[in-house]
Each structure stands twice: as C-alpha cells, then as structure tokens.
Amino acid sequence: MTAEPLPEHPDFLWRNPDPKRSYDVVVVGAGGHGLATAYYLAKNHGITDVAVLEKGWLAGGNMARNTTIIRSNYLWDESAAIYEHALKLWERLPEELDYDFLFSQRGVLNLAHTLQDVREGVRRVGANRLNGVDAEWLEPDEVAKVCPILNVSPRTRYPVLGATFQPRAGIAKHDHVAWALARRADELGVDLIQGCEVTGFLKDGDRVVGVETNRGRIHAGRVGLAAAGHSSVLAERAGIRLPVQSHPLQALVSELHEPVHPTVVMSNHVHVYVSQAHKGELVMGAGVDAYNGYGQRGSFHVIEQQMAAAVELFPVFARAHVLRTWGGIVDVTPDASPVIGRTPVENLYVNCGWGTGGFKATPAAGWTFAHTIATGEPHPLNAPFALDRFTTGALIDEHGAAAVAH
Ligand SMILES: Cc1cc2nc3c(=O)[nH]c(=O)nc-3n(C[C@H](O)[C@H](O)[C@H](O)COP(=O)(O)OP(=O)(O)OC[C@H]3O[C@@H](n4cnc5c(N)ncnc54)[C@H](O)[C@@H]3O)c2cc1C
Numbered sequence: 177m178t179a180e181p182l183p184e185h186p187d188f189l190w191r192n193p194d195p196k197r198s199y200d201v202v203v204v205g206a207g208g209h210g211l212a213t214a215y216y217l218a219k220n221h222g223i224t225d226v227a228v229l230e231k232g233w234l235a236g237g238n239m240a241r242n243t244t245i246i247r248s249n250y251l252w253d254e255s256a257a258i259y260e261h262a263l264k265l266w267e268r269l270p271e272e273l274d275y276d277f278l279f280s281q282r283g284v285l286n287l288a289h290t291l292q293d294v295r296e297g298v299r300r301v302g303a304n305r306l307n308g309v310d311a312e313w314l315e316p317d318e319v320a321k322v323c324p325i326l327n328v329s330p331r332t333r334y335p336v337l338g339a340t341f342q343p344r345a346g347i348a349k350h351d352h353v354a355w356a357l358a359r360r361a362d363e364l365g366v367d368l369i370q371g372c373e374v375t376g377f378l379k380d381g382d383r384v385v386g387v388e389t390n391r392g393r394i395h396a397g398r399v400g401l402a403a404a405g406h407s408s409v410l411a412e413r414a415g416i417r418l419p420v421q422s423h424p425l426q427a428l429v430s431e432l433h434e435p436v437h438p439t440v441v442m443s444n445h446v447h448v449y450v451s452q453a454h455k456g457e458l459v460m461g462a463g464v465d466a467y468n469g470y471g472q473r474g475s476f477h478v479i480e481q482q483m484a485a486a487v488e489l490f491p492v493f494a495r496a497h498v499l500r501t502w503g504g505i506v507d508v509t510p511d512a513s514p515v516i517g518r519t520p521v522e523n524l525y526v527n528c529g530w531g532t533g534g535f536k537a538t539p540a541a542g543w544t545f546a547h548t549i550a551t552g553e554p555h556p557l558n559a560p561f562a563l564d565r566f567t568t569g570a571l572i573d574e575h576g577a578a579a580v581a582h
Contacts, residue, residue: 189355189358189359189362190234190358190359190361190362190368191362191367191368192368192369192370193367193368193369194369194391195227195229195367195369195372195389195391195392195394196227196367196394197392197393197394197395198386198394198395198396199225199226199227199367199394199395199396199397200223200225200226200396200397200398201217201223201225201226201227201396201397201398201399201400201549202226202227202228202229202386202387202394202396202398202399202400203217203226203227203228203229203399203400203402204228204229204374204387204399204400204401204402204403204410205228205229205230205237205401205402205403205404205406206228206229206230206234206235206354206358206368206370207235207237207238207239207354207402207403207404208235208239208350208353208354208357208534208535208538208541208542209402209404209527209530209534209537209538209541209542209545210228210230210400210402210403211228211234211235211354211357211358211361211368211542212357212538212539212541212542212543212545212546213228213400213402213527213541213542213545213546213549214226214228214357214361214366214368214542214546215357215360215361215364215366215542215546216542216543216545216546216547217366217546217549217550218361218364218365218366219360219364220543220546220547220550221546221547221550221551223546223550224364224365224366225365226361226365226366226367227366227367227368227369227394227396228361228366228367228368228369229369229372229373229374229387229389229394230368230369230370230371230372231371231372231373231374231390232370232371233370233371234354234358234368234370235350235351235354235355235358237404237405237504237505238404238405238504238505238506238534238535239350239351239353239354239535239538240350240351240354241427241472241502241503241504242350242427242504242534242535243427243449243451243459243460243461244347244348244349244350244451244459244535245284245345245346245347245440245442245449245451245535245536246262246263246266246279246345246346246347246348246535246536247259247263247284247342247345247346247440247536248260248262248263248309248342248344248345248536249284249286249300249301249304249309249311249340249342249345249577250574250577250578251299251300251303251574251576251577252303252572252573252574253303253307254513254560254561254572255513255572255574255577256303256304256307256309257307257557258537258540258544258557258558258561259536259537259540260307260308260309261539261540261543261557262536262537262538262539262540262541263344263345263536265539265540265543266279266348266536266539267279267281267344269353269356269539270356273356273357273359273360274356275352275355275356275359276352277348277349277350277352277353277356278347278348278349278352278454279346279347279348280346280347280348280454281343281344281345281346282345282346282347282438282439282440282451283322283341283342283343283344283345283346283439283440284341284342284345284346284439284440284441284442285314285319285322285323285326285339285340285341285439285440285441285442286339286340286341286442286443286444287319287336287338287339287441287442287443287445287489288336288337288338288339288340288445289334289335289336289337289443289445289446290334290337290445291337293337293444293445294337294338296576297313297338297339297340298313300340300576300577301313301340304340304342309342310342310343310344311340311341311342312340312341312342312343313338313339313340313341314338314339314340314341315338316328316330316335316336316337316338319336319338319339319341322341322438322439323437323438323439323441324438325436325437325490325492326441326489326490327488327489327490327491332488333488334443334445334446334488336489345440346440347440347451347453349454350535353538357542369391371390371391372389372390372391373389373390374387374388374389374410375388375389375390375413376388376413377399377413377414377521377524378393378395379414379521382521382522383521383522383523384396384398384399384414384521384522384523384524385523386399387399396523397523398523398524398525398549399523399524399525400525400526400527400545400549401524401525401526401527401528402527402528402541402545403528404505404506404507404528404530404534405422405470405504405505405506405507406422406470406505406507407420407507407526407528407529408420408421408422408507408528409422409470411519411526411528414519414521414524415521416519416520416521416524416526418515418526418528418529418563419509419510419515419529419563419566420507420508420509420515420528420529421468421507421508422468422469422470422505422506422507422508423464423465423466423467423468423469423505423506423508424464424465424467424469424471424472424473424474424475424503424504424505424506425461425463425464425465425474425503425504425505425506425532426461426462426465426473426474426478426479426482426501426502426503427459427460427461427462427501427502427503428459428460428461428479428482428498428499428500428501428502429453429457429458429459429460429498429499429500430457430458430460430493430496430497430498430499431457431496431497431499432455432456432457433452433456433457433458433496434456435452435456436452436492437450437451437452437458437490438452439451441489443485443489444576446485446488446489447462447463447481447482447485448460448461448462448482448485448486448489449461449462450486450489450490457499458493458496460482460483460486461482462478462479462481462482462485463478463532464506464508464531464532465478465503469505470505471503471505472502472503472504472505473502473503474503479498479501483498506530506531506532507528507529507530507531508529508531508532509529509531509566510566510571511565511571511572511573511574511575512531512573512574512575512578513529513561513571513572513573513574513578514527514528514529514530514531514534514537514541514561515527515528515529515561515562515563516541516544516545516548516554516558516561516562517548517554517558517559517561517562517563518548518552518554518562518563519563520563525545525548525549526563527541527545531578532578533578540557543555543557544557544558545558560572
C-alpha cells in the first residue's frame with residue numbers, strides 16, 4: 177500500500193488559487209511588505225477581495241535574503257514614529273499570528289569609532305528618548321559588558337569609542353514571518369498567486385484599472401506596488417519615474433558555532449554588522465555594492481572588506497569559515513527613507529525605497545500601506561513619506577541611521 181504523499185512545506189500553509197479576473201485590490205509583490213499589506217487590508221479594513229501577485233515564489237526576494245535585524249532607533253521624528261510602531265507590532269505579532277518566528281529582543285549596538293560618530297550617536301540617543309524609543313549611550317567598558325567578544329582595545333585601527341544601544345531591538349526568523357503573514361492573509365480570504373508577473377498596467381484615461389500579467393489581465397479597483405528592488409522598473413510601466421536606484425546588497429553566514437555573540441553589533445564606519453542566528457551561524461552583512469544592478473549577487477571585494485572588518489572587531493572569528501553568501505536587490509532613495517503613498521496615477525499606490533532596512537519595518541509598512549490603499553489617504557505615520565517630498569524638498573535624511581546599518 178502506498179501512502180498519499182504529504183504536501184511540501186510550506187505550501188500547505190496557504191491555498192494556491194488561480195487568479196480571478198477582478199479584485200477590489202491587487203498588491204504586486206509577495207515579500208514581507210506585500211503580505212503584511214494584504215493581511216492588514218483584511219484585518220484592519222475588512223477588504224478581503226485582494227490578490228497578492230508574485231512573479232517568483234512567495235518571499236523569495238529580499239524577505240528571504242535579509243539579515244533580520246529589527247530596531248527603531250532612527251534620528252528624525254517621522255522615522256522614529258514609523259519604526260517604533262513597527263517594533264510595537266513585532267512585539268505582539270507572534271501571538272496575534274499564532275506563529276513563533278523566534279523574535280529575539282537581544283539588543284543592537286551601533287558602534288562609534290570617530291569623534292563624529294560619537295557626536296552623532298549621542299545626539300541620536302537624545303532624539304530617540306524624546307520620541308519614546310529606548311536608547312542608551314554606552315562607554316567602551318559598558319559596550320564590552322554587553323558583548324564580551326568585541327575587541328574594545330584602544331590599540332586597534334578603528335578603536336571603539338562608545339556605542340548606542342537599543343535593548344528592545346533584535347532579530348526574527350524572516351521566512352517564518354512571511355509564512356505566518358501568508359497563512360493568516362489566506363485564512364482571511366486573500367488570494368496569494370505565485371508565478372504571476374505583472375508586465376504592465378490597464379488604464380482608463382489617467383486611472384489604473386488593473387494589471388497585465390503573464391497569466392492574463394486582472395482588473396482591480398486599486399493597485400499597490402510592493403516590489404522592493406524592482407519598484408522603479410515596474411512604476412515606469414505605469415509612466416512614473418521613481419527617485420529610486422537599485423543596488424545589490426550582500427550578506428553571508430559562517431558554519432555553526434556555539435553561542436558566543438549575545439547581541440547585534442553594527443559599525444557604519446568599518447562597514448560590517450554581525451549577529452548570531454539561533455542555530456549558531458554568524459550572520460554578517462556590509463554596505464551595498466556601489467553600482468546599480470538587478471542580478472541577485474554582488475562583488476567579491478565587498479565580502480573581502482567585510483571579513484577584514486569583522487575580524488578586526490572580533491578577533492575570535494579569525495578561524496571561522498564562510499559557509500554561504502548571497503545577494504538581494506535593494507531600492508535606495510536619495511534621503512535613505514522610504515516612499516509610501518499615492519502616485520500621480522489615480523488608483524496606483526507605491527511602497528518602496530526601503531533600501532537596506534525594510535525588514536524591520538514590515539508590519540508598519542503593511543499597516544500604513546493598507547490604510548492608504550483602503551482610504552485613499554495616507555495614515556499619519558506615512559504622510560511624511562509621500563513621493564512629493566522630492567519636489568517639495570521636505571526630505572527625511574536618515575543616512576546616519578540607515579547607511580550600512582539596518
Ligand atoms: C542582504 C540583505 C540584508 C538585509 N538586511 C536587513 C536587515 O537586517 N534589517 C532590515 O530591516 N532590512 C534588511 N534588508 C532590507 C529588507 O530585506 C528589504 O528592505 C525588505 O525585505 C523589502 O520589502 P519586501 O520584503 O516586501 O521585499 P521583497 O521580499 O524583495 O519583495 C518584493 C517582491 O516583489 C516581487 N516582484 C518584483 N517585480 C514583480 C512583478 N513585476 N510582478 C510580480 N512580482 C514582482 C519580487 O519577486 C519580490 O518577491 C536587507 C536586504 C538584503 C538584500
């Protein structure tokens with residue numbers, strides 16, 4: 177007797193429907209942001225006639241390629257508000273979605289290596305506290321107490337002069353987050369459609385009334401783009417030029433090690449950040465590759481520089497081996513802040529420009545994007561992140577807090 181084969185994980189968590197000919201809302205991109213948008217459209221606004229269209233497989237883009245760092249210690253009021261909203265949502269999401277995605281609030285250190293870093297860090301701690309974000313300034317001996325394997329000797333090339341510390345920050349298991357959101361969105365009636373690439377837009381005059389896909393035309397009352405590194409290419413098909421550049425961003429992991437690294441350490445100055453995954457891999461990332469590109473891979477010299485910086489900060493890693501490297505495509509705006517809001521084309525909305533740091537924002541991006549699509553108006557949290565700030569000049573410059581850091 178042959179047993180019925182079990183469905184492969186994780187597809188059994190959601191249906192795999194064929195696309196209908198029409199939906200109230202179509203969301204393009206089934207990364208974390210698209211899935212969170214669909215979930216909150218259904219949960220917060222009762223809009224369940226929703227399709228999320230994904231050209232590849234669910235959460236196969238940046239959502240599965242990031243280094244999972246979550247924090248909210250950004251400089252400006254607007255950023256602190258949206259990232260802190262996300263952090264508060266993270267704190268309750270595992271229970272709400274009934275899915276343990278290993279959210280671990282182990283704290284994040286942002287190191288200072290120069291006087292300018294120190295000034296910027298102390299200023300940011302002050303700004304964070306005024307915004308209700310937990311933040312501390314630590315002197316080198318206090319930094320060593322939080323992370324004993326970090327080299328805080330003054331005799332290094334870039335000595336650690338101090339660090340900002342956000343205790344509530346941490347990491348979560350990214351693919352599980354996507355599956356948790358997908359399962360709940362599906363239960364609420366959302367169609368998650370993989371292998372469905374949006375190739376163009378259906379228009380009636382200046383209004384978008386649907387999308388062209390490799391699986392046929394799909395009509396939609398409203399369309400929301402959540403396509404991360406592909407946002408500008410997609411928007412151009414609707415006649416919009418986004419102020420976004422796409423870059424490769426790489427990361428890597430070591431083989432498994434015993435737990436040695438209790439927190440997350442980031443250094444903008446030497447261009448590396450490091451945490452240790454639950455199962456023991458050291459997870460490391462660096463800055464973007466400088467050129468524009470859509471290949472999901474980066475250059476070797478970036479990894480080489482990243483490793484040199486890591487060994488300098490953590491001499492204990494000298495004998496660790498790189499097990500696996502990978503790359504994603506990140507969409508970077510001129511002020512290192514995202515765009516969430518309306519576009520000049522009626523019924524078309526965009527969520528993009530999260531660059532190297534959008535994983536941490538996943539729930540808040542979904543929450544505010546769903547609100548904007550459902551009501552046609554921005555939520556107070558995303559109103560400052562409108563596209564028109566690049567013409568009004570009301571920029572939200574987060575290069576200091578974003579940069580290498582995530
Ligand atoms: C190496 C790396 C490390 C990172 N580390 C961190 C970190 O530690 N912390 C942090 O906060 N952020 C981090 N990020 C950034 C973060 O991953 C992104 O900002 C975030 O994932 C973007 O949102 P998303 O999950 O929806 O994107 P994605 O998962 O990329 O989703 C977009 C989806 O749109 C789909 N799509 C594109 N075009 C079309 C089309 N025409 N039709 C249909 N579907 C389409 C894509 O296939 C993709 O699945 C990192 C990114 C990388 C690459």
